[in-house]
Amino acid sequence: MWQSATVRTSLGFVLVAAACVFFADLDISGHDPWGELNRLFFGLIQPSFANLDYLGEALVRTLAFAFVGVGLGAGAGLLLALMFGSRIVRTFCAFIRAIHELFWALIFLQFFGLHPLTGVLAIAIPYAGVFGKVYAEILDESDPQPAQILPFGVGTVTALIYTRISQAWPHLTSYTYYRLECGLRSSAVLGFVGMPTLGFYLESSFSQGHYGEVGALLLLFYGMITTLRFWVRPRLVPLYLLAAPFLLGSGLPIRWDNVTRFFTEDIVPAPLRNGEGLGELWVWLLELLSTEALPGIWNTLVLTQIALVITGVLTLLLYPLGSRHFTNRLTGPLGHIVLVVLRSTPEYLLAFILLQLWGPSMLPAVVALAVHNSGIIGHLIGRRSNEITLRPDAPNGIERYAYELTPRLYGPFLAFLFYRWEIIMRETAILGILGIATLGFYVDSAIQEIRFDRAMVLILITALLNIGVDILARYLRRRLHLRHTAKSEP
Structure with missing residues (x-):
């Protein structure tokens, strides 16, 4: 029962991300x-x-x-x-x-x-x-x-x-x-x-x-x-x-x-600051929602879901680099260095570099979010795999990966991935400052135009969106009985 629910949930996230690809701008437009x-x-x-x-x-x-x-x-x-x-x-x-x-x-x-x-x-x-x-x-x-x-x-x-x-x-x-x-x-x-x-x-x-x-x-x-x-x-x-x-x-x-x-x-809404009534305030809010908040929310959700699923795929590919069951004295330190570099690179920094190279689109943000977060979760899952003792006749290579370790680590993997969901969305919003049309783009534009009342409303919407995703992630962890200890939270 647990396995079927986990598979259905995983496939659901993959399908949602695949649908989001059709609405995302993933073109490379940079010069050379x-x-x-x-x-x-x-x-x-x-x-x-x-x-x-x-x-x-x-x-x-x-x-x-x-x-x-x-x-x-x-x-x-x-x-x-x-x-x-x-x-x-x-x-x-x-x-x-x-x-x-x-x-x-x-x-x-x-x-x-x-x-x-x-x-x-x-x-x-x-x-x-x-x-x-x-x-x-x-x-x-x-x-x-x-x-x-x-x-x-x-x-x-x-x-x-x-x-x-x-x-x-x-x-x-x-x-x-x-x-x-x-x-x-x-x-x-x-x-x-x-x-x-x-x-x-x-x-x-x-x-x-x-x-x-x-x-x-x-x-x-x-x-x-x-x-x-x-x-x-x-x-x-x-x-x-x-x-x-x-x-x-x-x-x-x-x-x-x-x-x-x-x-x-x-930060007082302009209609109230100018002594206008609640009717004008409502019109002001509706205009802000329709022209900035809703487009920003949509792009933030689309980018987040694509980045989340790619993060999961990369994590499953990378965690062997931190596992003693797949590395030796030579490859172990190299794998550790790779994971350290990936998780140490701030998403914002990597997205900035890729935007300069590939041009303005969602692709640099997706890659930056997936690389950083898969490095973090891959490190944690690799460390969790080191606590597993395999039987003496356990298979090697791809069979060990596919049939011995990954099925036993999939629960903690999903738990960590759902924990990072809210963090990925928070980072997605802030990457808008770099020019990607997420909520951060409209926040930064409002601040540049010295319209702090609009910026504060958009920041509040960003916070509420993140809180909502965090609540949904905690619900899914409880529903699927996914556990990870607080001391190892990423």
Whole structure:
């Protein structure tokens, strides 16, 4: 029964994605796209560090924004996790994590400008929502018995520290370490909206056709991610957290009157701001929905479903690279490096590069989303396969893949894929900033036209859409009895 339901659900998603292909713009229209791709490849294998005098500063800024943003997000997330039983807290966490870091950055840019606070809050706020959810699930998995045998009179905080938190500490730190890796990606991507991180200089070098410098920046970024476990030691983390705020740089002084005006005037719908009635407000909303919101929602859904299914297909092809059942001492490290590179490359960064090479269409976004997310899920499924013990006479090669391991891993694979569904949709929306007609395209256009009231409505629609997909994904996981532990969530 479970297998038939799983097969039907999988085929349903494949058919929906196949139908979406007919409505998607997947053309390649760039001038000499394969020649440009070839030049980028040679930039990667022949990087130029000669003119990168800004390299050290860009690296320090990227690390500083990541540590401060993730640190604040983890602290706030732990507090939210302790109150996660409240429906209000759960709804709040779902809402703030449903809005992408770049959307938060675009909002804060309007009144803080290119101030360090913009980048820090853009990372910290959505990460607090993610930490709150995952930390709560990890704490819920702890054994309740130690709390029942504590002596009378022990304070609530003391009891919490010595029972639930002490048990969950290894999983809490492991997940926080993973989110730091995500924070480094987010910090780098903030450069595309003007913050002085690696993404800012990468965009500049790419726009000028300096592929050697692009290769150097990309290799530096990959090196920073792959060596994370060597330089992020538990004893050093407090030092990093203390030093990071002083390495964020400085910006123009914050004008708090701009902050006040943004909330009291700029984001107020134009009809209300002009003293018009509810009838004019309704007309304004209908026009916004018909000309921007509905086309943006449609393109976001179409692109998301295609990317989701391709992510699943690539994951099933890639997970053997991280499995000891298919690799040896030579191929194992190579497979690990491939998966690290795939999952370490931010979707936004890869989509930006492919858009420059292939021209404006949905294809760069589909490829970028599928490559990044399949790298993450492939790594997790490969790690899960290492926990399986095969019988001595188990077959090898394709038969081992098709009949021994993949059927036993398909449940966790679907669980992780459905978990990433909401994340893929959130990334799909933000890729509109690059020119793809998803919701982010209309948000960015409204901000460029200084129509913040329209932008805020569209951002709210984006958040509600992501929350809806998350609810549907959780329903499917429950219906199909798909499980994965909170400590291994991607």
